[in-house]
Amino acid sequence: xxxxxxxGTRPIRAQRRRSRSSGxxxxxxxxxxxxxxxxxxxxxxxxxxxxxxxQAAFNPDGFDFWVESSAxxxxxxxxxxxxxxxxxxxxxxxxxxxxxxxxxxxxxxxxNVSRALTAANINVVxxxxxxxxxxADWNAPSTVAGVPAGTGSTTGSGAFDLFNGGPGxxxxxxxxxxxxxxxxxxxxxxxxxQTTRMGVVGLSMSGxxxxxxxxxxxxMFRYAGSFSGLLNLSAPGMREAVRVAMLDAGGYNxxxxxxxxxxxxxxxxPFVSAPRLKANNTRLWIAAASGLPGAGDITGLMSxxxxxxxxxxxxxxxxxxxxRMASLGYGNVTYDFPILGVHNWKNWENELNRMLPDLxxxxx
Numbered sequence: 012x013x014x015x016x017x018x019g020t021r022p023i024r025a026q027r028r029r030s031r032s033s034g035x036x037x038x039x040x041x042x043x044x045x046x047x048x049x050x051x052x053x054x055x056x057x058x059x060x061x062x063x064x065x066q067a068a069f070n071p072d073g074f075d076f077w078v079e080s081s082a083x084x085x086x087x088x089x090x091x092x093x094x095x096x097x098x099x100x101x102x103x104x105x106x107x108x109x110x111x112x113x114x115x116x117x118x119x120x121x122x123n124v125s126r127a128l129t130a131a132n133i134n135v136v137x138x139x140x141x142x143x144x145x146x147a148d149w150n151a152p153s154t155v156a157g158v159p160a161g162t163g164s165t166t167g168s169g170a171f172d173l174f175n176g177g178p179g180x181x182x183x184x185x186x187x188x189x190x191x192x193x194x195x196x197x198x199x200x201x202x203x204x205q206t207t208r209m210g211v212v213g214l215s216m217s218g219x220x221x222x223x224x225x226x227x228x229x230x231m232f233r234y235a236g237s238f239s240g241l242l243n244l245s246a247p248g249m250r251e252a253v254r255v256a257m258l259d260a261g262g263y264n265x266x267x268x269x270x271x272x273x274x275x276x277x278x279x280x281p282f283v284s285a286p287r288l289k290a291n292n293t294r295l296w297i298a299a300a301s302g303l304p305g306a307g308d309i310t311g312l313m314s315x316x317x318x319x320x321x322x323x324x325x326x327x328x329x330x331x332x333x334x335r336m337a338s339l340g341y342g343n344v345t346y347d348f349p350i351l352g353v354h355n356w357k358n359w360e361n362e363l364n365r366m367l368p369d370l371x372x373x374x375x
Contacts, residue, residue, distance in 0.1 A: 072125065074090070081192065082189070082193075084185055088140070090116060092129050098134070101205075102134045102135075102375075103134070105128075105137045106213035108215045112142075121360075125137070131367055133374070141178070143256075143261050143263040147278075148184070148187045152182055155264050175262055179263065191231060210233065212237075213238070214237075215238075219240045221235045222240070222242065225291065225295075233374055234293065234296075236363075238362045239354055239359065240281070243281075244279060245272070245277065282335050288341070294343055294344070296369060300350075300352025301326060302322035305351030319353050321353075325354065347365060
């Protein structure tokens with residue numbers, strides 16, 4: 012398959028694809044088993060102390076860029092980092108994780124990727140906010156049994172925040188519309204950015220969102236990268252795993268996002284939209300580590316204990332997606348499966364640096 016690259020593993024042999032496919036799909040059920048073992052203080056798509064440990068902090072090279080949401084989310088802050096050579100044709104969206112904050116994007120807080128990208132003459136767009144949103148247009152505001160948000164007291168204890176206020180609770184999340192319409196138009200009209208042949212990169216929660224956006228907006232996104240993404244959401248147990256993750260990250264209700272197995276849920280699943288990615292000939296970079304800690308992961312016992320099972324789930328999902336794409340005969344993709352690594356920003360920053368030459372060669 013021309014263009015197919017596999018890093019960290021031996022290439023898939025054509026005659027083995029069918030047998031491996033069934034094996035990986037069966038193993039996807041492990042998601043439920045692992046999720047059942049996680050305490051409520053641990054999420055599947057980002058945990059406090061993993062997505063929450065600052066490494067780089069605020070970068071003064073960027074500037075705030077406020078854009079009004081046309082679908083009821085109000086003004087949304089974004090951070091823009093201009094390409095070193097001043098071009099306006101090479102642009103990438105960097106999407107945040109499950110615990111997205113309202114002041115800065117995790118890529119800026121926890122990594123130095125903005126400097127690496129701008130040095131490679133790429134303009135960087137970092138949307139701010141969207142905790143537990145999956146960057147989707149939700150079915151309804153996040154409420155439970157009709158109880159309005161804001162009736163609880165803030166605890167910061169995962170599911171105990173279920174009835175508390177917050178983004179996407181008094182109004183409906185419409186992040187897909189914002190990213191592909193409002194922000195796109197503002198970048199073009201106010202900054203003169205080219206908003207075709209762009210890149211979109213995400214991690215964990217937003218790894219799947221990046222592939223979904225590329226699948227449904229091929230005129231906008233030529234390139235998509237997923238790091239530790241959940242790329243087989245319809246596998247047995249994954250919806251309940253996502254439910255646990257969203258409860259833990261702000262007390263959000265997955266049923267408000269997308270009813271079970273309805274069109275919106277299937278739309279969010281890269282495994283389902285894989286034929287679209289093939290038809291679009293989207294250039295893909297897909298990565299997930301083994302979940303075994305390496306030397307750089309020794310930042311604290313809890314970060315390792317939490318990060319290992321989460322990365323294992325992501326790796327199983329990613330392997331399943333790999334087999335899905337292979338079954339479609341798609342080769343315009345690089346897979347990277349580091350032997351060591353858990354679910355943390357350091358590993359995602361390293362992956363971005365490995366991906367950067369490929370991204371640079373395929374956008375603009």
